Amino acid sequence: MLWACVLLPQLALDGVMRRRANPEEPLALISGSAQRRVLQTVNVAARELGLRPGQSLTAAHAMTREFATVEYDPDETGRWHRLLAAWAYRFSSQVSLKYPRVLLMEVESSLGLFGPWPVFEARLRQELTALGFSHRIVVAPNPVAARMLANAHDGLAVTCNDSLQQVLEQMPVNRIGLSQDVSTAFGRMGLHRLRQVSALPRDTLARRFAPQVLQHLDTLLGRRPMPLECYVPPDHFDTRIELNFDVESHQALLFPLKRMIADLALFLGGRDSGVQRFIIHLEHVPSVGSVAPDTLIPVGLLSAEREADRLFELARGRLEQVVVPSPVRALRLQAKDLPAFVPSHRELFDDRPQQNMPWEQLRERLRARLGDEAVSGLGFHADHRPECAWLPTSVSKPVMAAHKVSRPGWLLREPEHLSDSSVRVLAGPERIESGWWDGGDVRRDYFLVETRTGQRGWAYRKVGDDSGLLLQGWFA
Known part of the structure; x- marks a missing residue:
């Protein structure tokens, strides 16, 4: 297996800065008690003003007041951590949040989908930069080694255990995840590199240090597996x-x-x-x-x-x-x-003009701009009367024709008189008698007509009435 460690050295600061309209503004995150406020971290613009992490807010204000302050919120930092875990879940099914400000990802099983590691790494860096998060990335055969190597390296890719052993042996003892007391004790013994510690007999280390020290060294060198709890995306946002x-x-x-x-x-x-x-x-x-x-x-x-x-x-x-x-x-x-997402069907060669948009996008834009009630579809109603055969509906899918005979798609609000000399009859009559049960009884003979300009319409004459035709709708 190969594990990528994505170290996010200033996660809290990046999370705050990406939500500010002016990221170039000097900014400091502050923490501490009400009696002593301290700069937790500062951005580049604030550093240029002479501000430093650990400085008291009073001392910083004595130097300059040309910087903004935001309260450091550990809970908010945790939310950013989980959001980036959701991002990493796109690339690997095994993502761990074991360490703070770190994403551990198993990447070997994803190389076939995202390409060889240099290509995969470039994509990760590009997306993290676009999201506004600074980062360091290291790959190693086990997650603990990847995490500790990220303390001193960026861009390092170790793909086999033999190479891992050589790289780890050069690591300083105070950068491999041991407690401060243990690191100090090794330093007093003249042991400053991991290779010097590894050369000691195991029973000597076991007598002088707690069992957790040997366990950590074995896990770091890949001799002891470490179980990880993998991230599972929540069901809501x-x-x-x-x-x-x-x-x-x-x-x-x-x-x-x-x-x-x-x-x-x-x-x-x-x-x-x-x-x-x-x-x-x-x-x-x-x-x-x-x-x-x-x-x-x-x-x-x-x-x-x-x-x-x-x-x-x-x-x-x-x-x-x-x-x-x-x-x-x-x-x-x-x-x-949050239902499953099914991409919409697109043609390989889309001949739609670039400025046009699919109907689904236009429909949603109109609903957002005009309101839900202002946009509706059309549905068929079981009625032979043209003015009663259509009704507004919220159905989002296009309806299929209910009749095999053609019907006009555009009905006029009120029928209009036609001059017999201005049109010619192409087909008809088609008699429609309906509506006796609701007081809207009609008895009409319908005709397909065509104007001198070639436009086709649907007109009728009441049964028993020899007056002119009444135009009720136009065909597209």
Whole structure:
């Protein structure tokens, strides 16, 4: 087996920065007690101002106030960790979150699908960079070795145990996952590399150190297997963004909404599923003496979808229809209806103009822009009267013709008189007598007619009435 270790050295900072509209702004994550606030980590722009991790917030403010601060949230960092595990699940069925800020992936079984390791690695790096997460990647025959090698290497690929032994022997003792006390003890004994520790007799190590030390060394060198608990994607998606300021316009909500939907699409890709319905929560600023209820914006689709751009377009259309009653402090997105995703059928050579879109996409866009009630399909009704044979329906699939005889696709609101000299009769009459049971009794003789310009229509004359024809509809 081959295991890839994806080390995410600044997971918390990257997670916060990718949700900010201006990633070039100096930023610091802060933690600590109320009496002593400390910079947990800083981005590149903040480092250029002289800020450093571990510095007190008071000392940082004494140097400059040209930087933003965000509270470090371990729970939020855990959510980013799980989201990236969902991303990694696209590439491997064995993904582990055993170590913090690390993804362990079994990749040997995936090489046949994603290509040789250099190609596979390039794809992983490209997607992680696009997602906004810095990373280091190392491959080794066992997961513990891959994790420890990532402490000192990036891009290293060790594919056999013999090579692994040689590489590990060069590792510093304080970088192979031993506790600080054990590393210090080895250093005092003059043992600074793993090869020096491995040269010692096992019984000597067993007498001087706890059993966990030998167990860890055996696991690191592949002599002892280590069971891993593999990640299983959850059955729902739930994410929240707390805004930096109170928002009162739709436009300011679009950027965080787009980020949330991009994360939803990432999650769906890992599960190989789509979304049928999701809900956007607008969390409002509480008023004096009361808590304002959330504004709920449901987004429903007629078929499962997972493309980020399309989901965002539909969500934006729904959002723009809502009147924001009070300032918004946070956004939340919940998706529980996650059916299996079946890609739509596409022709190999699509001759549709590039600016056109499939009917399914147009239908969803219209529903998002105009509302669910404004867009409907047409269904057949068991009635021979043309004006009663069609009715609006929510059926998303096209209906099949109910009659073998042709009927016009465009019916006029009110029949119009035709001059006998302006049309010629091509077929007819076809008599329709119906509606006696509901008070809409009709007795008509219908004719297929053609105008001088070649347009064909459907016209009728009431039975017993010798007046002119009445045009009721046009054929396409």
